[in-house]
Amino acid sequence: MTQTDRDDLARRVRVAARALGRHGLAHAYGHCSARIDAERFLVCPPQPMGLVAPGEACTVVPVSGPLPDGVLGEVRIHQEIYRNRPAVGGVARFMSPKMMALAALGRSPKARHGFGAYFAPEPPLWDDPQLVRDDAKARGVFAAMGDARAVLMRGNGAVTAGDTLEEAIVLAWYLEDACRIELEALAAGLADAPPTFSAEGANERATKAGRIFERMWDFLTAGDPEL
Known part of the structure; x- marks a missing residue:
């Protein structure tokens, strides 16, 4: 990757971080990153994502080994x-309000509408409210997540993973909306009732065609100072 490419990737990471903050998907806590290559990725500055400044330095992190200082x-x-x-190109860690409420109940949203179909039949739940600040807990979160697009952490937010950074950010918005629907179903006393997507229906609906992800990315990042 050339320096120009690295600079562009850092700009995208900053734009993504501010999008999560701007749309209420993250407050003081959370982070997002984009893969550089098989051995490294670039993570946003360690501060509230909505406060990341244009041009602020991101940090290169090794895929294996100790985290860099800071x-x-x-x-x-x-x-x-x-x-x-190895196919994942972007990751988002965030604490959006509806998702936090549902995860704190030890529940995960079922695939009830179009955005929920991307996580069918439902995203897995890491059933531990503690902060994930050691390798053993990180391995546990990943074991729960597996090949899913997202994992909820009971009382501690969620993580999404996409083929690209942009996809991971859009999936964060989709997950929050799926949790909104689930909470409304719970409030109505209908959470255990159908309809939900079938496996075949969810696979058909969870499309990338028609600039689905690109249009939501455009919406989430509109007005950003580095675009």
Whole structure:
């Protein structure tokens, strides 16, 4: 990767971080990253994502080994995902309100609408509310996640993984909306009732065609100072 490419990747990471903050998907806590190559990825600055400044330096993190000084401890989760899923190009760790409420109940959203179909039949849950600040817990989160697009952590947010950074950010928005639907179903007393997507229906609906991800990325990043 050339320096120009690295600079562009850092810009995309900053844009992604601010998008999560701007749309209420993250507050003081959370982080996002993009893969550089098989051995390294780039993570956003260790501060509230909505406050990341244009041009602010991101940090190169090894896929294996100790975290560099200043990198937030839960970035270990990113390491586990990049190391074990070579097709993943971007990861987001966030604490959006509806998802936090549902995960705190030890529940995960079922595939009830179009955005939920991307996580069918439902995203896995890591049933531990503690911070993930050691390698053993990071391995546990990844073991729960497996090949899924997202994993919820009981009382401690969620992680999404996409083929690209942009995809991971869009999936964060989709997951929050799926959790909104689930909470409304619970409030209505209908959470255990159909309909939900069949496996075949979810696979058909969870499409990337028609610039599905690109259009949501455009919406989430509109007005960003580095675009």
